[in-house]
Amino acid sequence: MAKINMLQAINDALSLVLETDDKAILFGEDVGHFGGVFRATSGLQEKYGKERCFNTPLTEQGIAGFANGLASNGMTAIAEIQFADYIFPAIDQIVNESAKFRYRSGNEFNVGGITYRTPYGGGIAGGHYHSQSPEAYFTQTAGLKVVVPRNAYQAKGLLLASIRDKNPVVFFEPKRLYRANIGEVPDGDYEIELGKAEVVREGKDITLLAWGAQMEIIEEAADMATKQGISCEVIDLRTLAPWDIETVAASVKKTGRLLINHEAPLTGGFAGEIAATIQEECFLYLESPISRVCGLDTPYPLIHEKEYMPDALKTFEAIKATVKF
Amino acid sequence: MSNATSHNETVHRVSFLDKDSVSVPILKILQADGTVYENAVLPTIGQELATKIHDTCVFTRVLDERMLGAQRQGRISFYMTCTGEEASIIGSVASLDSDDVILAQYREHAAIRYRGFSTEQFMNQLFSNEKDLGKGRQMPIHYGSAELNYQTISSPLATQIPQASGVGYSLKMQDKRNVAVCYFGEGAASEGDFHAGLNMAAVLKSPTIFFCRNNGYAISTPTSEQFMGNGIASRGPGYGIHTIRVDGNDMLAVLAATQQARAHAIHNKEPVLIEAMTYRLGAHSSSDDPSGYRSKEEEAKWQTHDPVKRFKLWMINKGWLTEKQDADLYEKYRKEVLAELKLAEKRPMSMLDTIVEDVYDAPTPRLQQQLKSLKKHLNKYPDSYPKSVGRG
Ligand SMILES: Cc1ncc(C[n+]2csc(CCOP(=O)(O)OP(=O)(O)O)c2C)c(N)n1
Numbered sequence: 001m002a003k004i005n006m007l008q009a010i011n012d013a014l015s016l017v018l019e020t021d022d023k024a025i026l027f028g029e030d031v032g033h034f035g036g037v038f039r040a041t042s043g044l045q046e047k048y049g050k051e052r053c054f055n056t057p058l059t060e061q062g063i064a065g066f067a068n069g070l071a072s073n074g075m076t077a078i079a080e081i082q083f084a085d086y087i088f089p090a091i092d093q094i095v096n097e098s099a100k101f102r103y104r105s106g107n108e109f110n111v112g113g114i115t116y117r118t119p120y121g122g123g124i125a126g127g128h129y130h131s132q133s134p135e136a137y138f139t140q141t142a143g144l145k146v147v148v149p150r151n152a153y154q155a156k157g158l159l160l161a162s163i164r165d166k167n168p169v170v171f172f173e174p175k176r177l178y179r180a181n182i183g184e185v186p187d188g189d190y191e192i193e194l195g196k197a198e199v200v201r202e203g204k205d206i207t208l209l210a211w212g213a214q215m216e217i218i219e220e221a222a223d224m225a226t227k228q229g230i231s232c233e234v235i236d237l238r239t240l241a242p243w244d245i246e247t248v249a250a251s252v253k254k255t256g257r258l259l260i261n262h263e264a265p266l267t268g269g270f271a272g273e274i275a276a277t278i279q280e281e282c283f284l285y286l287e288s289p290i291s292r293v294c295g296l297d298t299p300y301p302l303i304h305e306k307e308y309m310p311d312a313l314k315t316f317e318a319i320k321a322t323v324k325f
Numbered sequence: 326m327s328n329a330t331s332h333n334e335t336v337h338r339v340s341f342l343d344k345d346s347v348s349v350p351i352l353k354i355l356q357a358d359g360t361v362y363e364n365a366v367l368p369t370i371g372q373e374l375a376t377k378i379h380d381t382c383v384f385t386r387v388l389d390e391r392m393l394g395a396q397r398q399g400r401i402s403f404y405m406t407c408t409g410e411e412a413s414i415i416g417s418v419a420s421l422d423s424d425d426v427i428l429a430q431y432r433e434h435a436a437i438r439y440r441g442f443s444t445e446q447f448m449n450q451l452f453s454n455e456k457d458l459g460k461g462r463q464m465p466i467h468y469g470s471a472e473l474n475y476q477t478i479s480s481p482l483a484t485q486i487p488q489a490s491g492v493g494y495s496l497k498m499q500d501k502r503n504v505a506v507c508y509f510g511e512g513a514a515s516e517g518d519f520h521a522g523l524n525m526a527a528v529l530k531s532p533t534i535f536f537c538r539n540n541g542y543a544i545s546t547p548t549s550e551q552f553m554g555n556g557i558a559s560r561g562p563g564y565g566i567h568t569i570r571v572d573g574n575d576m577l578a579v580l581a582a583t584q585q586a587r588a589h590a591i592h593n594k595e596p597v598l599i600e601a602m603t604y605r606l607g608a609h610s611s612s613d614d615p616s617g618y619r620s621k622e623e624e625a626k627w628q629t630h631d632p633v634k635r636f637k638l639w640m641i642n643k644g645w646l647t648e649k650q651d652a653d654l655y656e657k658y659r660k661e662v663l664a665e666l667k668l669a670e671k672r673p674m675s676m677l678d679t680i681v682e683d684v685y686d687a688p689t690p691r692l693q694q695q696l697k698s699l700k701k702h703l704n705k706y707p708d709s710y711p712k713s714v715g716r717g
Contacts, residue, residue, distance in 0.1 A: 034545035034618045055550045057515035058482065058543050086481060089516060125402040127464040129480030267691070296680065296695050303453045303461030304680045306710050307699060313706055 001184040006177050009152040009185045010040045010117075013159040014078065016189055018048045021076050023113075024163070026053045028063060028080030037082060038119060038178055060086055064093035064116070071111035071168070072101060078163060084120035084172060085132045098168040099143030112166035117159070119175035120148075121213050121263055122309065127302035133264040133295070138170045139241045139273065145169040145194060146240040148212035152183045157192030158238065165194055174213035197244035199251065203233035205323055206257035209248060209274065211237040214261050214310070221261075221315035230323050240270055248274070249281040256287035257322050261310050266294040288325035291318045347559040349570045351602060354577040357630065359638025361577065368581035372645045374419060377439070378576060379640055380654065381415050382633045384444075385435040387658040389607070392451060395666060396465075396611040401451050403465045407432045409574070409606030412632030413538050414508070415439060416579025417599070420587055422503060426492050427475045428485040429508045431466055432538070436508070440473040444661050448669030455675045460683070483513040486522030486535070490596070493526060493533030497594055504590045505533040512543025514557050526596040527565045533596045534586050535566075538573065540605040545618040561598035573601030574632040577639070604630065674711070677703070 004012070017024045026044060028036070032055040035042030045053040056063050060081055067077040081087045087094070094116065102110035122131035138146050145167050149155040155173065162169040200215070201222060208218040215236050222232035233251050237243055252258045258278055260271035275290040293310045301308055354365040361367065389406035396404040407414055410432065418427070418436040427436055434447070446458070450468050453461035458470060459477060469477025476492075479485065489507030496503045513519065514537055526533045537557045541548055548556075561568025567589055571578045579601060586597040604627040608615050615624075640646035677700065681692040688696070703710050 029543070030545045032546075032550070037544060037612075055546045057551050058512040058546070059515045059517060061517045062515070088481070089518070125464070127462060127467075127480075130464070266695075296699070297689075297692055298681060298684045299462070301462050301680055302464060303674045304677065307677065307680060307703065313709055314702060317702060317705075 001186055003182055004152055004185050005179050006149075006152045006155045006173070006181045007038060007040050007179060009156040010159060010173065011042060011044070012185065013156045013163075014041060014044060015047065016160065017076070017078070017163050018044060018052060020189075023074065024052070024076040024078060025070060026078045026080075027056050027066070029058055029082045030055060031080050036080060038175065040117070040173075041080070060088075060090035061093055064090035064098065067114045067116070068093055068097050068101065068111050071113035072109050074113070076113045076163060077111075078115050078117065081116055081118040083130055084118045084134050085129050087116070087118055087134060091137070094138070094144070094168075094170070095141045099141045103143060110166075111168055114168040115159070115163045115171055116169070117171045117173060119178070120172040121174050121176055122300050122305060123176035123213065125302065125305065126300075128299035131300040131305075133172070133262065135170075135172055135240055136264055136268060136270045139270050143168070144241060146172070147194060147238065148172045148174070148240065149238070150174070150212055150215040150236050151177070151181050152185050154192060154238065156185055157190050158194070160189065161191040161194050164191070169194075172212060177213050177216075192238070194239045195242050195244060197238055197247040198236045199233065199247065200236050201232065201234040203231040204255055205231045206259060206319055207233045207235060207248070207251040207255045208259050208261070208315070208319070209235045209237060210261040211240065214263055217310065217312050218259075218261050218315055220312035221319060224312065224316040225319045228320070230319060232319065243274070245277055245281065249278060252278055252282045253285045256285055258286075259291040259293065259315065259318055259322055261293045261315055263295050263310060265297045266292060267297045269294050288322045291322045293318045344554065347555045347562075349555055349558045349568075349600075352569065352571040352578045352582055353575055354581060355575045355635055355639055357635055359635060359642050361639075365577075366581065368420075368577055368584050370577070370580060372643075375640055375643070375645055378415055378419050379636065379646060379651075381435055381439045382411050382636065383651070383654045384438055384658050385411055385415070386633060387655060387662055388434070388438075388447060391659065391662045391666070393607075393611060400666075400670060401465050404451075404611040405432055405466045405609075406607040407435055409627065409632070410538055410540055410603050411435055412576040412579050412636065413536075413573040413601040413603050416576045417506070417534075417536055417583040417601075420580055420583035421506060422587075424474060424501065424503045425587070426496070426503070426505045427508070428489045428492065428505065429475065429478060430482070430485065430510055430513060430538075431478050431480070432510070433508045434466065434468060437468050437470065437473060437475045440470075440475060442468065442470060442473060442475075444665045445669065446470070448665045449672070452669040452672070453674060454669055454672035456672060457675070460679045461675045483509060483516035483518035483522075485509070486513070486516075486518045487525055488522075489533050489535070490522050490526035490529065490531045493531035493590075493596065494529055497530070497532055502591050503532075504587055505531070506536060507533060508536050508538060510543060511537055511539040511548055511557055512546065512551055515551060523560070523564045523566060523596070523598070530595045532590040532594050534583065534590055535596060535598045536583075537598070537600045538603060539600055540573075540603045542605050542609070542615075542619070544609045544613060545615075547619075556600055556602075558598065558600035566596050566598045567593075568598040568600075570600045570602065573603030574630045574635065576632060576636040603632075
């Protein structure tokens with residue numbers, strides 16, 4: 001097993017798909033010869049040709065509409081949206097079309113073959129137009145799956161599963177980990193099942209839940225809490241839609257406490273949905289209110305990025321408050 | 326009424342329009358050696374205007390060179406140059422009235438400079454300090470100033486295009502003899518917003534100048550992978566828009582075209598489309614390396630079309646400038662930029678309270694409460710967060 005970074009793992013997965021699925025097509029802004037602005041698609045045009053891996057004109061609406069067309073007629077469409085902040089011009093095609101193709105036609109047609117890959121999140125001094133975490137806009141849309149990997153190993157396994165899943169998937173890639181996260185990744189083919197959370201660390205006092213780049217943060221907070229004698233169970237949700245209620249509820253029944261961390265603003269964020277569901281599932285087991293450590297209800301500021309971030313220290317404080325409640 | 330198309334001939338056998346049938350002439354006035362083409366019709370330009378244009382060219386070159394260097398030294402996080410495109414930007418802004426409203430894409434800082442944005446103001450934005458008009462919220466190069474009628478840059482591409490149609494219409498409704506001016510790249514012209522914006526402006530008769538900088542690339546994507554057909558100008562007549570294509574490296578051609586476009590837009594209360602054919606001499610941004618997608622020879626060829634040099638030679642030919650004056654101006658701006666850079670770098674960043682400001686007209690109770698608990702947290706861990714923040 002080689003040690004590679006997340007971009008290389010994604011490149012590996014894409015290469016594997018192009019090699020084994022002759023219906024697969026990869027496209028987006030600058031993804032061709034140049035290999036994408038983050039280089040996730042490096043070398044793929046050279047290997048698989050311009051007809052299967054290409055630059056599109058600069059139109060996210062066009063990219064998503066094109067993906068819908070391809071997939072509705074039997075192709076495997078893998079579309080890159082250059083930054084998650086720029087997925088909004090495509091939102092009509094994704095929310096009204098990709099998500100509803102099957103439902104509205106009684107499954108006469110479907111676009112299950114689509115995967116939208118897009119880099120999301122802050123921590124790269126990008127200001128409010130290169131840092132957003134827009135997952136909640138998509139988790140509210142029935143018909144879409146939403147997936148977020150936390151490391152190189154997951155990125156490959158979850159991306160392969162997303163591409164082969166029979167539903168349109170929005171795959172958010174944590175860009176601040178693209179090069180920073182290096183880990184062992186198998187050379188060959190493997191999939192990580194969608195819809196399943198992973199218990200990363202067992203504990204008994206509180207359950208900490210996050211996804212993607214924030215996993216690093218809650219693990220760091222868990223280490224800090226351990227030093228204070230608090231035992232944290234750490235869970236990576238991995239798939240947000242549909243999410244693994246069973247694993248999270250089982251954990252909360254054991255620990256009696258839950259903290260959810262996400263980078264997106266608090267209000268209307270996905271943590272709200274999780275908190276409400278877990279409160280229903282685990283009401284009699286809860287020993288304190290469910291805690292949310294999230295971004296502020298503001299756009300992502302450039303200069304106050306550090307203060308804005310739901311970081312490890314804020315999480316640590318919330319863990320202590322929850323345990324002491 | 327029938328479909329509102331004019332003078333269509335009738336035919337009785339199938340006859341397609343040839344997809345290559347649209348030919349668009351290109352306006353050129355100034356030659357590479359600084360002389361003008363025979364029979365060329367010059368724009369309205371005297372020594373004072375020429376001097377101001379030249380001054381802006383030199384400032385922009387110096388700023389771009391110096392700040393790209395500052396980015397490489399890690400003093401600012403990001404930078405974008407407009408090197409090679411100065412004639413397109415300065416020639417057009419110099420044809421406008423200061424009350425014409427500019428909606429730019431991001432590579433048009435020469436235009437806000439022309440309007441009077443000071444060196445200090447540039448530095449404050451680039452260093453995101455407390456004096457930045459945008460309060461340090463956006464990445465470097467996202468300038469804006471209400472005083473200068475230059476709307477603040479937004480990173481999502483092409484969103485300014487339909488907005489410009491609305492601004493133009495508002496000027497008409499307010500009985501102003503002004504236009505909205507919208508800059509965008511040929512890449513951005515692929516977005517749906519481009520179609521929406523031009524169609525709205527045409528139908529609603531909005532006095533708006535749509536100015537496309539066709540500089541050959543959208544990041545790594547060459548125009549051959551961006552559009553088929555004859556560039557962006559060929560689409561103008563399709564929308565029912567008065568259109569012209571100019572040599573975007575020719576200051577006099579851009580000036581002439583924009584002067585007349587403005588007069589037309591105001592007189593007829595309708596939009597005009599200008600396509601300036603130019604070349605992005607630099608990288609897309611400080612995060613980009615063009616050697617991965619284009620050749621050194623190609624770049625070298627375009628160096629010979631340098632718009633700043635061409636205009637300088639014209640001024641020297643006119644006796645309005647000497648080589649020495651030109652060199653002195655570069656020297657003056659090099660010193661000025663460096664001095665202001667050093668000052669701006671030391672200014673503190675904006676107060677922490679600004680983190681919840683301008684989200685709404687006033688911070689909501691929820692935001693006030695979030696700020697309060699944030700402050701409590703920062704005061705508990707003062708060493709773990711940036712020191713320079715006024716914690717209030
Ligand atoms: C909606 C949207 N999609 C993608 C991007 C990322 N992006 C920034 S600049 C750029 C290329 C723009 O090219 P062009 O419009 O030709 O302008 P130029 O940079 O050549 O001046 C891209 C794809 C963005 N900012 N907004």
